[in-house]
Amino acid sequence: MPGMRVEETAEALATAFLAVKRHLEREESLKAGLYEASRTRKPSVNALRLARKILHIYAVEEPRISKFLENALRGEEVEWDAEVLLKLLAAAFSSGLELGEPEKIVMELRRNLKKFWPESVEPWIGLTRSIAYGVAEVSEAERYPRWFVKMLRVILGRGEAERLMRFQDENKPRTYVVLNKLLKPAEKILEEAEKAGIELNPDRRLPGIYVLEKAADTRALTRLVRKGLLLIQDFSSYYAVFAADPKPGETVLDLCAAPGTKTILMGISMLNNGLIISMDSSIQRIRTHLKRVRRAGLKIVEEIAADATADLPLRIQADLVLLDPPCSSTGLFWREPTYRRSIKPRHVRMFARLQAKMIESAAGHVKKGGRLIYSTCSVSLEENELLIEDFLKRHPEFELSRIEPELGSDGLRGLRKARRLYPHRDLCNGFFVAKLTKKW
Secondary structure (H helix, E strand, O other): OOOOOHHHHHHHHHHHHHHHHHHHHHOOOHHHHHHHHHHHHOOOHHHHHHHHHHHHHHHHHHHHHHHHHHHHHOOOOOOHHHHHHHHHHHHHHOOOOOOOOHHHHHHHHHHHHHHHOOHHHHHHOHHHHHHHOOOOOOOOOOOOOHHHHHHHHHHHOHHHHHHHHHHHHHOOOOOEEEEOOOOOOHHHHHHHHHHOOEEEEEOOOOOOEEEEEEEOOHHHHHHHHHOOOEEEOOHHHHHHHHHHOOOOOOEEEEEOOOOOHHHHHHHHHOOOOOEEEEEEOOHHHHHHHHHHHHHOOOOOEEEEEOOOOOOOOOOOOEEEEEEOOOOOOHHHOOOOOOHHHHOOHHHHHHHHHHHHHHHHHHHOOEEEEEEEEEEEOOOOOOOOHHHHHHHHHHOOOEEEEOOOOOOOEEOOOOOOOOEEEOHHHHOOOOEEEEEEEEOO
């Protein structure tokens, strides 16, 4: 990148390489891999920013880079960590980023990685130099699985589907932040963030959520997040909690609650007054959830480890039940490009079956006049409109209610009161939210 020293560029590549290794070895997200790699290596702010860019490019471009290397290696076996490094360098040098002279960068990268440098990469390292100088060209490849493209075209139409996919490939996802007013007044948190070089601009669509425009020092941002003063939450998920409208004194049942950000957001809205019962099937996730909500200053949360696909082990009738179940994550293909290669149609069907069981369990715990909020970060019909249609046929005591404000687009199949959010239109994850009110 312009103005960056070769040492910083090499540090960014080294950090990104170790992040990808961790991602593959432990089946963690690239984001989690980067967090662990940067915590160990402590790269400079510039190097960390570049590492993020390189990882995003790698995630998007991996299919065509893999095809290029497959042809270039001509059947030669390469150790997996050497292949990872080749893919990362090929993605970086073919991306148009101004990284500098490839020979100097590779030399510095060898010194930087030390014992982590894969020796078996040496015979092939010249490939990345050829890419950087335009001698070898990486051809285009399908960036999205065909089943996903077909699904998007059914939902949005051919032209709009193409616009969404092109937008996701060409634009970086926004980061949204919410202030934890349980710990400090909003103005004090904003003042502390400004002193730390963090620029937050309010998103005018909903009160209380901000766009992270700049963080001069990402470590300062991390400190404020760890202190619980800032909550990183996508606009789409914040909208689901806003639609739920939890009020002080209410009883709330939060199913599939981990990792806990939605629980905290509801607690803020309720002014720490009332009761939130947070449920998740994993005891480990519940423990992590408990630590987060306590650190955030919440005093009205009780945790239960239980499977939401079965009868719940409580008799409570809640004013509000929030169900944000596990889903296929097809709405996250922008933020997590690696999902494009791991999610298959069978996952959509599998999650739809689980979600149907969960909403049945949830329905029995909504009091008369209460509301059930159902949301997913999926754009599929099976996990959203089709599921809600079937639910309403079985449960005439519920009706689909209007969400205020009506952001995004109307739900499909005539469910106009439900809301859909799309990355290219709404600058957030692909998302679905429906508000169901119990009439009797």
